Amino acid sequence: MKYFTQMEGSQEIEILLSSKRVSVYKKIDANNWFAEYTKDIELGKSFYEKFHFVEIFLRNKIDYEFQKVFGSEWLLSCIQFARKEQSKIQRTIDILTEERKKIEHSNILSNLSFGFWVGLFHGFYHDTVWTRKHNLLKSIFPHLMAHERSLKQIEKELDVIRKLRNRVFHFEPLVNSNTQECLALIEKYVRGIGG
Numbered sequence: 001m002k003y004f005t006q007m008e009g010s011q012e013i014e015i016l017l018s019s020k021r022v023s024v025y026k027k028i029d030a031n032n033w034f035a036e037y038t039k040d041i042e043l044g045k046s047f048y049e050k051f052h053f054v055e056i057f058l059r060n061k062i063d064y065e066f067q068k069v070f071g072s073e074w075l076l077s078c079i080q081f082a083r084k085e086q087s088k089i090q091r092t093i094d095i096l097t098e099e100r101k102k103i104e105h106s107n108i109l110s111n112l113s114f115g116f117w118v119g120l121f122h123g124f125y126h127d128t129v130w131t132r133k134h135n136l137l138k139s140i141f142p143h144l145m146a147h148e149r150s151l152k153q154i155e156k157e158l159d160v161i162r163k164l165r166n167r168v169f170h171f172e173p174l175v176n177s178n179t180q181e182c183l184a185l186i187e188k189y190v191r192g193i194g195g
Contacts, residue, residue, distance in 0.1 A: 024173045040175060044168040047179075050186045051165045055114050057193045058158070062117060063109055065139045069132050075108045088116045118162045121155035144192035157185050 013034070014022045025033035025040070066074045075089055092111045093103055101107055120129065130136055130151055137149045164182040167174060 024175055040173060043174050047168050053190050054161060054186045057190055059117050061140050061193050065136060069136060073105060075105055085116065085119060088112060114162055114165060118158040121151055121158060123151060126151060141192040143195045161185050
């Protein structure tokens with residue numbers, strides 16, 4: 001971060017970043033907190049590509065398999081979903097409408113949040129979604145071992161990824177985050193989907 005070199009350690013940069021944010025790094029090293037801060041930024045950057053692949057793979061694999069079971073317009077005929085997911089789909093449609101974009105499956109698909117996709121694995125959908133086709137979880141995660149394909153386990157592990165993804169994308173401190181666990185889970189699900 002060359003452009004901060006002159007400001008480093010100054011009160012001005014602390015004001016710009018906020019005392020609350022800076023305090024996290026001062027607890028690690030009061031004199032070199034800015035170096036700790038930039039390490040955190042680098043760590044977040046290292047996760048960007050990983051989040052990209054797990055999110056895109058998961059979204060597109062779910063869509064591919066759901067189209068086989070629920071039809072090509074499953075997002076628009078979301079009768080099998082709870083009000084929460086229906087409202088996320090409707091909110092996405094409203095945003096696309098405001099932006100004057102075409103209301104079509106591919107646009108809705110690419111604009112739904114990672115939280116939407118993770119939410120589909122909630123136990124609430126066991127009967128309405130996951131039992132509609134005997135091996136739907138296996139179709140989505142063909143390279144996971146059978147004992148790794150528990151709906152409850154998948155939701156829990158994907159939620160760990162979602163939480164760290166949100167911390168990175170919302171520029172929150174990563175200090176004390178479970179980055180190693182998350183990295184292992186990302187690799188597990190990228191492999192589980194794509195081989």
